[in-house]
Amino acid sequence: MSDLVVQDAGPLTTIQDLGRPGHLRVGIPASGPMDREAFLLANRLIGNPDTAAGLEFTLIGARVEFTDERLIAITGADMTPTLNGTPAPAWQGLRVRPGDVLRLGPARRGVRGYLAIAGGIQTPRVLGSRATYVRGRLGGLEGRALRKGDQLPLGPVGEARPHRLHPDRVPSYEAEPELAVVLGPQDDRFTPLGIAALFEGPYEMLPQSDRMGARLKGPFIEHTHGHDIISDGVPLGGIQVIGEGQPIVLLADRQSTGGYTKIGTICSFHIGRIAQVKPGGRVRFRRVTVAEAHAMLRQSLQTLDAAIE
Amino acid sequence: MTIWSEPRFLPCGDRALSVELGDEITRDINARILALEYLLQQKRVPGVGETVPSYRALLVYYDPLVVGHDELTATLRGLLTEARPEVLPPVRTVELPCCYGGELGFELEAAAAKLGLAPEETARLHAEADYYVYFVGFTPGLPYMTGMPERLTIPRLTNPRLKTPPGSVSIGGVQCCIYSVESPGGFWVLGRTPVRLYDPTAPDPILLRAGDHVRFRPIDRAEYDAIAADVDAGRYTPRIAGPVATTS
Numbered sequence: 001m002s003d004l005v006v007q008d009a010g011p012l013t014t015i016q017d018l019g020r021p022g023h024l025r026v027g028i029p030a031s032g033p034m035d036r037e038a039f040l041l042a043n044r045l046i047g048n049p050d051t052a053a054g055l056e057f058t059l060i061g062a063r064v065e066f067t068d069e070r071l072i073a074i075t076g077a078d079m080t081p082t083l084n085g086t087p088a089p090a091w092q093g094l095r096v097r098p099g100d101v102l103r104l105g106p107a108r109r110g111v112r113g114y115l116a117i118a119g120g121i122q123t124p125r126v127l128g129s130r131a132t133y134v135r136g137r138l139g140g141l142e143g144r145a146l147r148k149g150d151q152l153p154l155g156p157v158g159e160a161r162p163h164r165l166h167p168d169r170v171p172s173y174e175a176e177p178e179l180a181v182v183l184g185p186q187d188d189r190f191t192p193l194g195i196a197a198l199f200e201g202p203y204e205m206l207p208q209s210d211r212m213g214a215r216l217k218g219p220f221i222e223h224t225h226g227h228d229i230i231s232d233g234v235p236l237g238g239i240q241v242i243g244e245g246q247p248i249v250l251l252a253d254r255q256s257t258g259g260y261t262k263i264g265t266i267c268s269f270h271i272g273r274i275a276q277v278k279p280g281g282r283v284r285f286r287r288v289t290v291a292e293a294h295a296m297l298r299q300s301l302q303t304l305d306a307a308i309e
Numbered sequence: 310m311t312i313w314s315e316p317r318f319l320p321c322g323d324r325a326l327s328v329e330l331g332d333e334i335t336r337d338i339n340a341r342i343l344a345l346e347y348l349l350q351q352k353r354v355p356g357v358g359e360t361v362p363s364y365r366a367l368l369v370y371y372d373p374l375v376v377g378h379d380e381l382t383a384t385l386r387g388l389l390t391e392a393r394p395e396v397l398p399p400v401r402t403v404e405l406p407c408c409y410g411g412e413l414g415f416e417l418e419a420a421a422a423k424l425g426l427a428p429e430e431t432a433r434l435h436a437e438a439d440y441y442v443y444f445v446g447f448t449p450g451l452p453y454m455t456g457m458p459e460r461l462t463i464p465r466l467t468n469p470r471l472k473t474p475p476g477s478v479s480i481g482g483v484q485c486c487i488y489s490v491e492s493p494g495g496f497w498v499l500g501r502t503p504v505r506l507y508d509p510t511a512p513d514p515i516l517l518r519a520g521d522h523v524r525f526r527p528i529d530r531a532e533y534d535a536i537a538a539d540v541d542a543g544r545y546t547p548r549i550a551g552p553v554a555t556t557s
Contacts, residue, residue: 025444026518185366233446
């Protein structure tokens with residue numbers, strides 16, 4: 001039997017795959033990786049299908065032991081990986097052997113780290129997905145974050161060779177990222193000054209942020225008249241502004257609906273960037289039209305497809 | 310009430326848009342939203358992903374590599390001309406046993422005092438009404454309902470609770486909701502149902518759907534405990550009446 005043995009789990013390590021879209025209409029979020037690009041690349045570096053389940057680490061990594069020979073890949077936040085105590089490279093496929101121990105430490109840059117394992121983690125699918133939704137106790141392993149001693153079943157491995165990420169494509173997670181935002185759906189509930197403040201920025205990531213939403217602090221965003229609306233659907237990346245005029249960006253495990261004004265929406269291809277900003281780090285917003293956003297999306301998908309050597 | 314003369318199509322980033330029909334909580338607007346969602350599902354419009362209905366809007370996720378924003382807007386505009394309540398499948402009525410007052414309905418007495426009613430009268434009025442589920446959301450399986458007699462209209466709590474037990478049947482404004490998971494809450498808790506609105510271990514974890522009707526059946530504490538034990542043992546099936554005669 002091939003298992004991944006969790007020797008030490010870290011503060012919030014969960015099983016994720018591309019998520020379970022289709023259930024927001026009954027209040028269940030899709031979940032899935034916070035930084036989808038880094039997750040996809042981890043799978044692609046070892047020839048896994050995009051849909052294979054792997055691990056997401058948050059701020060601090062974990063220690064895991066392998067029980068057979070297979071490929072793995074580490075991407076996302078820089079958690080100074082070591083394999084049997086020796087520094088191991090991220091952003092490329094690596095071969096591990098029975099008894100090998102991988103250790104990921106505190107994130108030096110970025111927040112979310114990813115581990116893909118050839119064959120994928122094969123915990124049961126719930127509503128079509130292995131992604132963990134901790135608040136809803138759904139998916140993953142018993143709907144919870146991983147703990148010391150957990151053993152995760154792995155799928156069979158095929159013939160695959162390790163790939164590398166093009167060196168120019170390794171993200172630094174250092175800069176103050178600029179995030180593309182389309183105004184709406186309730187931009188008409190904000191004053192011109194309020195909208196200008198959003199794009200002036202910058203906004204600082206607060207430590208209360210989690211997989212549900214990123215709480216930010218920065219220039220006051222002024223409403224025309226109050227922050228309450230008749231509840232409506234909350235899109236991924238929606239920027240909700242409540243009483244204090246401060247934004248909350250709704251992310252993978254967000255509530256499906258909400259009763260607060262949303263000034264704009266961060267574009268899908270930049271969600272991963274905000275997921276990698278540490279508490280105390282800053283972001284800026286840039287206004288784009290829907291047409292510009294679609295052109296940028298095409299570009300980002302092409303870049304992603306060409307990222308692996 | 311305000312129903313827009315023309316539907317509004319509001320961008321929600323690069324992968325979603327919101328169709329908004331008004332800014333009031335009315336059955337009429339909501340039925341059109343549910344009908345639009347139903348038609349979108351039935352016609353399997355290419356590029357359309359998941360949809361999220363709410364009181365007066367439908368959030369539509371789409372794949373811009375398959376369908377453009379303007380093309381999708383035109384399609385939705387066309388479907389809206391057919392989006393009438395008559396297209397919806399027959400409604401269901403779900404019966405939920407509810408134990409009013411006591412430690413499970415820990416705000417019944419306070420709510421009754423606020424309303425100038427006796428607690429028994431408050432519970433009776435609440436249990437007699439026919440509730441309509443506008444949509445399900447916020448947390449998994451939580452129904453947003455109206456249907457209460459006007460006499461029970463009550464301002465929300467000034468200091469929301471940090472934790473509300475799942476199953477709590479509660480009221481605020483003209484609305485009634487049932488908390489589906491432990492969560493903060495600003496509604497007055499009148500009682501609790503032992504039935505699970507959200508059960509992550511069930512093949513279909515969600516009990517209620519948008520468009521359902523809900524009736525509460527008052528039960529005492531002993532029956533609550535008996536049903537709760539059956540629910541825990543997987544022996545309890547909620548009573549769901551099939552399609553009713555009218556689809557109002």
